[in-house]
Amino acid sequence: MTDILIIGAGPAGLSAAITIAEHGLNVHVIDEYMDAGGRLLGQLYEEPNGNWWNGIKESNKLAEKASNLGVKISLNTSVNNIEKIDDKWVVYTDTNTYSTSHLLLATGAAEEPFPIPGWTLPGVMSVGAAQVMTNVQRVKPGERGVIIGVNVLSSAIAMELNLAKIDVATIALPKINQITEESGNPENVLNSLLHVAHMAPSAFVKFGSKLMKNDFMKKLGITFFPKGGVKMWGIPIQLRKAVIEIYGEERVEGVKMATISPTGEVIPGTEENISADFVCIAGGLYPLAELAAVAGCPFHLIEELGGYVPLHNNRMETTLDGLYVAGNITGIEGAKVAISQGVTAGLSIVHNSGKQKLDQEIAASIQAIEKTREEAYIQFHPDVKEGKKKLQQYWEAHKSSKQLVQS
Amino acid sequence: MKNRVIDHPVLDSIDEQKTISFTYDGKEYKGLPHESIAAALLANGIRTLRKHEESGTPRGIYCNIGHCFECRVTVNGQQGVRACLTRVSEGMNVASGEKLLTSVKDWRPEND
Numbered sequence: 203m204t205d206i207l208i209i210g211a212g213p214a215g216l217s218a219a220i221t222i223a224e225h226g227l228n229v230h231v232i233d234e235y236m237d238a239g240g241r242l243l244g245q246l247y248e249e250p251n252g253n254w255w256n257g258i259k260e261s262n263k264l265a266e267k268a269s270n271l272g273v274k275i276s277l278n279t280s281v282n283n284i285e286k287i288d289d290k291w292v293v294y295t296d297t298n299t300y301s302t303s304h305l306l307l308a309t310g311a312a313e314e315p316f317p318i319p320g321w322t323l324p325g326v327m328s329v330g331a332a333q334v335m336t337n338v339q340r341v342k343p344g345e346r347g348v349i350i351g352v353n354v355l356s357s358a359i360a361m362e363l364n365l366a367k368i369d370v371a372t373i374a375l376p377k378i379n380q381i382t383e384e385s386g387n388p389e390n391v392l393n394s395l396l397h398v399a400h401m402a403p404s405a406f407v408k409f410g411s412k413l414m415k416n417d418f419m420k421k422l423g424i425t426f427f428p429k430g431g432v433k434m435w436g437i438p439i440q441l442r443k444a445v446i447e448i449y450g451e452e453r454v455e456g457v458k459m460a461t462i463s464p465t466g467e468v469i470p471g472t473e474e475n476i477s478a479d480f481v482c483i484a485g486g487l488y489p490l491a492e493l494a495a496v497a498g499c500p501f502h503l504i505e506e507l508g509g510y511v512p513l514h515n516n517r518m519e520t521t522l523d524g525l526y527v528a529g530n531i532t533g534i535e536g537a538k539v540a541i542s543q544g545v546t547a548g549l550s551i552v553h554n555s556g557k558q559k560l561d562q563e564i565a566a567s568i569q570a571i572e573k574t575r576e577e578a579y580i581q582f583h584p585d586v587k588e589g590k591k592k593l594q595q596y597w598e599a600h601k602s603s604k605q606l607v608q609s
Numbered sequence: 610m611k612n613r614v615i616d617h618p619v620l621d622s623i624d625e626q627k628t629i630s631f632t633y634d635g636k637e638y639k640g641l642p643h644e645s646i647a648a649a650l651l652a653n654g655i656r657t658l659r660k661h662e663e664s665g666t667p668r669g670i671y672c673n674i675g676h677c678f679e680c681r682v683t684v685n686g687q688q689g690v691r692a693c694l695t696r697v698s699e700g701m702n703v704a705s706g707e708k709l710l711t712s713v714k715d716w717r718p719e720n721d
């Protein structure tokens with residue numbers, strides 16, 4: 203029997219596995235993808251110090267380290283259910299059933315779509331799909347693409363497509379409707395875009411764009427939605443145009459765009475067609491927490507963390523005995539934060555399995571998460587710290603309500 | 610192989626010498642051993658992986674990481690395999706999903 207099970211071989215799951223194995227316990231990691239590394243595999247960007255963050259190399263390093271420590275990693279294995287039977291967590295996969303006293307959910311995040319007319323045509327994909335095709339599978343999602351949705355992830359991936367010499371015709375907003383209310387509103391998007399401006403500097407210099415970080419911000423701020431859009435990495439970003447339809451017979455042939463007012467209303471008669479053989483939809487990320495839900499974890503909607511998150515404390519323990527969470531399932535952040543959360547989860551698990559007292563190490567690792575968060579290069583949600591504070595309050599409230607019941 | 614990103618300014622270049630053969634809807638194609646079925650098909654210019662069971666409209670990949678189930682195909686006779694999560698291999702027999710012959714029954718009482 204394995205002592206500890208982890209679902210998800212992304213940066214959070216792998217770093218937890220490493221931590222646990224380093225303390226001498228058996229760990230088994232399960233993942234449905236073909237390679238270990240999770241969404242880290244597709245990541246590629248230049249850090250301020252000029253080094254490239256190469257997700258494939260980082261993933262391989264983590265997976266190798268884990269394997270060398272004796273961690274068992276089962277790939278191509280989907281978990282479809284978990285439940286508590288007696289005092290054990292039972293994990294059902296498409297091949298086997300496992301049971302464990304300590305189960306870590308590190309299932310990461312999923313992408314939110316915008317349902318736009320034509321979005322089921324072959325050639326329409328999520329922006330993360332294009333990232334994986336290009337950087338991991340090394341196949342071009344197409345020759346010329348349009349990205350719908352202006353946010354941190356789509357800006358980063360546009361640059362990655364550019365690196366692989368894939369033409370991105372434009373990045374534009376979706377037409378405003380109930381679902382796209384936030385992401386279809388130029389002013390909201392403008393505000394959120396200011397958070398990616400810092401990602402521009404060295405990439406701008408490298409790829410010969412004349413725009414520097416400050417100019418970029420000025421352009422955005424002072425001229426307030428220039429009609430022709432602003433350029434980032436040579437790609438026009440349109441904040442005054444929205445995609446109203448994706449067209450094509452058997453596959454994507456292009457998109458219909460229209461000019462929109464500053465509040466996102468389509469101005470009639472301004473429609474134009476832009477040809478493309480692929481379209482990426484970038485609706486943002488949310489924690490992939492279904493397994494925590496079937497397990498019976500209480501959830502809270504915290505916008506600053508990207509959606510509904512399972513209630514947990516800063517030691518990565520949920521309210522359910524022996525169930526832990528780490529990484530994007532606890533809120534949307536970059537891979538480095540996921541790695542440090544994995545360490546904390548790993549230490550908590552070792553501590554709770556009674557082998558070693560690790561309170562000091564755990565406290566230090568919690569501080570390390572905060573430091574990583576502060577220094578993070580990619581921030582998906584500017585107010586993530588605020589979100590974590592709310593979560594902490596929910597946790598305290600939960601704890602005191604339990605004490606009330608017990609006393 | 611113009612659909613592949615062989616040389617990349619930051620990532621290692623990929624080896625396109627070692628190819629494998631697989632079939633899709635009875636036709637033979639070449640793929641690379643590291644890639645998913647979805648990637649191997651796209652590299653061969655194929656975007657449509659199945660037809661919607663009821664409407665018959667074409668579908669391809671959407672999420673490419675196993676979440677959306679849009680890419681399901683039949684692999685060596687096994688139905689419902691996600692093309693984005695499954696590596697191609699030598700001799701693999703892949704078939705697209707087709708529109709069902711009879712319409713899916715509408716179970717509402719007025720349709721009895």
Ligand SMILES: Cc1cc2nc3c(=O)[nH]c(=O)nc-3n(C[C@H](O)[C@H](O)[C@H](O)COP(=O)(O)OP(=O)(O)OC[C@H]3O[C@@H](n4cnc5c(N)ncnc54)[C@H](O)[C@@H]3O)c2cc1C
Pocket residue numbers: 209210211212213214215232233234235239240241242244245246279280281282308309310311312313329330331333355358487490528529530531535536537538540580674
């Ligand atoms: C499409 C996409 C693209 C992203 N791109 C970036 C980026 O460019 N830069 C960035 O900083 N951040 C990016 N992120 C955020 C990213 O999730 C984090 O940076 C980091 O990878 C999170 O690590 P994690 O370990 O929490 O989860 P992940 O890396 O997402 O790993 C989760 C793992 O769990 C597995 N899994 C999930 N459910 C199951 C199940 N039921 N059964 C078996 N296995 C399961 C998945 O296959 C996956 O390997 C992206 C996220 C997504 C969804």
Ligand code: FES
Pocket residue numbers: 669670671672673674675676677678679680681691692693694
């Ligand atoms: S493309 Fe979404 S599951 Fe394969």
